[in-house]
Amino acid sequence: MDRLTSMSVFAKSVDLGSFSAAAEALSMSPQLVAKHVNQLEQQLGLRLLNRTTRRQSLTDAGRIYYERVRIILAEVEAADSLAAEARAVPRGRLKINVPVTFGIHAFAPKLPDYLARYPEVSVEMTLSNRFVDVVEEGYDAIFRVGELSDSGLIARSLAPYELVVCAAPAYLATHPPINTPMDLQHHECLAFSHPVLRSHWTFEGSDGKVVVPVAGRLMMDSGEALLSIAVAGMGVLLQPMELVRAELVSGRLVALLPEYKIPTRPMHILYSPDRRITPKLRSFIDFAVEQFG
Numbered sequence: 001m002d003r004l005t006s007m008s009v010f011a012k013s014v015d016l017g018s019f020s021a022a023a024e025a026l027s028m029s030p031q032l033v034a035k036h037v038n039q040l041e042q043q044l045g046l047r048l049l050n051r052t053t054r055r056q057s058l059t060d061a062g063r064i065y066y067e068r069v070r071i072i073l074a075e076v077e078a079a080d081s082l083a084a085e086a087r088a089v090p091r092g093r094l095k096i097n098v099p100v101t102f103g104i105h106a107f108a109p110k111l112p113d114y115l116a117r118y119p120e121v122s123v124e125m126t127l128s129n130r131f132v133d134v135v136e137e138g139y140d141a142i143f144r145v146g147e148l149s150d151s152g153l154i155a156r157s158l159a160p161y162e163l164v165v166c167a168a169p170a171y172l173a174t175h176p177p178i179n180t181p182m183d184l185q186h187h188e189c190l191a192f193s194h195p196v197l198r199s200h201w202t203f204e205g206s207d208g209k210v211v212v213p214v215a216g217r218l219m220m221d222s223g224e225a226l227l228s229i230a231v232a233g234m235g236v237l238l239q240p241m242e243l244v245r246a247e248l249v250s251g252r253l254v255a256l257l258p259e260y261k262i263p264t265r266p267m268h269i270l271y272s273p274d275r276r277i278t279p280k281l282r283s284f285i286d287f288a289v290e291q292f293g
Contacts, residue, residue: 003040048066090120092120094122095138096125096142099127099129100224102145110291117283117287118280121283143268144269153273154273160267161240165237174233178236185212192219201214209263223243227239230253237253
């Protein structure tokens with residue numbers, strides 16, 4: 001006899017108080033229920049139940065065994081549920097939040113691939129650079145650029161966020177050369193209103209890290225808007241590579257300080273540990289790691 005089946009029959013007979021009640025619930029004969037319990041007792045070398053014609057009761061050993069059996073059966077049920085979920089087709093609405101520049105220039109172009117792969121999933125995506133509360137605002141997952149605080153969220157690492165400093169040829173033709181990061185102090189720097197980038201830009205060179213105080217007449221909370229200002233020749237820009245790549249290729253912007261490295265910023269996809277990993281959420285996290293990991 002299958003050991004796990006016998007354990008299930010034994011637990012059901014204890015839960016319902018008799019072999020006949022267990023037999024009815026399990027659609028088997030009382031004789032077969034008794035056979036399963038007897039088989040367990042023989043394998044264990046212990047009496048699990050005191051049985052009379054009118055009633056049954058657990059022995060001391062049976063009570064201990066019953067408690068362990070309940071845990072084992074619950075774990076088996078949980079494992080079966082996980083396996084069923086893994087086989088299930090992802091479906092339903094997925095609510096996600098993505099930083100603006102990354103969302104427009106990197107993630108959105110990849111989103112059709114995800115939707116084509118999982119046609120029963122719909123996506124509600126918000127673009128925002130603000131700090132989003134995953135639980136309070138009901139998000140399934142969010143992307144976050146920068147160092148993580150101890151938020152209690154589960155994080156999957158993605159490829160670091162690459163930044164580049166650049167300017168239009170028209171700007172460079174009418175302003176002093178930029179040979180070192182410190183030269184930026186004498187230039188119109190287009191500030192992005194983010195705590196890390198608004199007043200100081202960091203570089204790494206052969207002599208170590210250089211932190212440059214920058215200033216300019218213009219500060220915005222939109223990288224896209226700053227890009228148009230930079231292309232118009234109004235200043236020096238520090239923004240993600242995804243945003244400026246096309247302008248660099250076209251020559252409308254020129255990358256500066258190639259011998260210096262701009263420290264990358266970590267990026268993660270996060271979700272709440274309290275949120276059940278449904279097929280739709282698992283498929284989305286796996287897709288994000290596949291595309292941006």
